[in-house]
Amino acid sequence: xxxxxxxxxxxxxxxxxxxxxxxxxxxxxxxxxxxxxxxxxxxxxxxxxxxxxxxxxxxxxxxxxxxxxxxxxxxxxxxxxxxxxxxxxxxxxxxxxxxxxxxxxxxxxxxxxxxxxxxxxxxxxxxxxxxxxxxxxxxxxxxxxxxxxxxxxxxxxxxxxxxxxxxxxxxxxxxxxxxxxxxxxxxxxxxxxxxxxxxxxxxxxxxxxxxxxxxxxxxxxxxxxxxxxxxxxxxxxxx
Ligand code: MG
Ligand code: MG
Numbered sequence: 541x542x543x544x545x546x547x548x549x550x551x552x553x554x555x556x557x558x559x560x561x562x563x564x565x566x567x568x569x570x571x572x573x574x575x576x577x578x579x580x581x582x583x584x585x586x587x588x589x590x591x592x593x594x595x596x597x598x599x600x601x602x603x604x605x606x607x608x609x610x611x612x613x614x615x616x617x618x619x620x621x622x623x624x625x626x627x628x629x630x631x632x633x634x635x636x637x638x639x640x641x642x643x644x645x646x647x648x649x650x651x652x653x654x655x656x657x658x659x660x661x662x663x664x665x666x667x668x669x670x671x672x673x674x675x676x677x678x679x680x681x682x683x684x685x686x687x688x689x690x691x692x693x694x695x696x697x698x699x700x701x702x703x704x705x706x707x708x709x710x711x712x713x714x715x716x717x718x719x720x721x722x723x724x725x726x727x728x729x730x731x732x733x734x735x736x737x738x739x740x741x742x743x744x745x746x747x748x749x750x751x752x753x754x755x756x757x758x759x760x761x762x763x764x765x766x767x768x769x770x771x772x773x774x775x776x777x778x779x
């Protein structure tokens with residue numbers, strides 16, 4: 541899972557470096573990601589998952605998750621989320637990151653900052669002896685304190701030899717409740733944060749989830765393992 545996570549982090553960095561305004565379509569970014577993953581010896585885990593047609597879910601602006609890459613060419617001011625998983629020798633990792641294309645509006649930047657920090661607030665609670673609800677509460681509390689809303693319809697998840705395993709890791713809930721955390725547990729923490737309402741809707745392609753009110757959404761995700769020394773992020777290039 542560590543190796544799967546390294547491949548994801550490297551792919552995330554290289555594709556994001558190519559995200560110049562007016563240069564690439566979402567389909568281009570997707571095929572870039574696929575090439576890098578395969579060259580590193582990984583398998584893109586989303587492709588074919590329940591029929592999903594691409595390597596990466598790509599969500600632009602009001603896109604929340606599960607966006608099918610299209611021929612849309614990214615523009616200055618867009619915020620673009622790449623979300624993908626990799627299998628390495630049977631073991632999975634999964635990560636998502638929102639990137640700015642060129643100069644973006646202040647409200648978009650603030651949404652990204654708060655969403656990213658809410659992920660780290662959640663990761664900080666991924667300790668043996670805590671419960672899943674401690675993560676959920678930390679994320680929700682940070683997001684709502686900053687005036688944003690947390691998506692309810694989609695949640696984080698356990699991960700290992702499958703992309704989605706028990707337990708669910710909601711981004712909202714009560715501290716001290718839920719599944720107890722033990723050393724060795726691996727899961728994805730992935731706050732999806734909306735500027736306006738937490739409500740979302742699915743487009744007619746059956747996959748792409750967008751905000752119900754058309755306002756912006758951001759999404760950050762790491763695969764994390766609980767160790768006896770605290771949380772360790774697996775989807776990172778650094779050791
Ligand atoms: Mg995930
Ligand atoms: Mg993901």
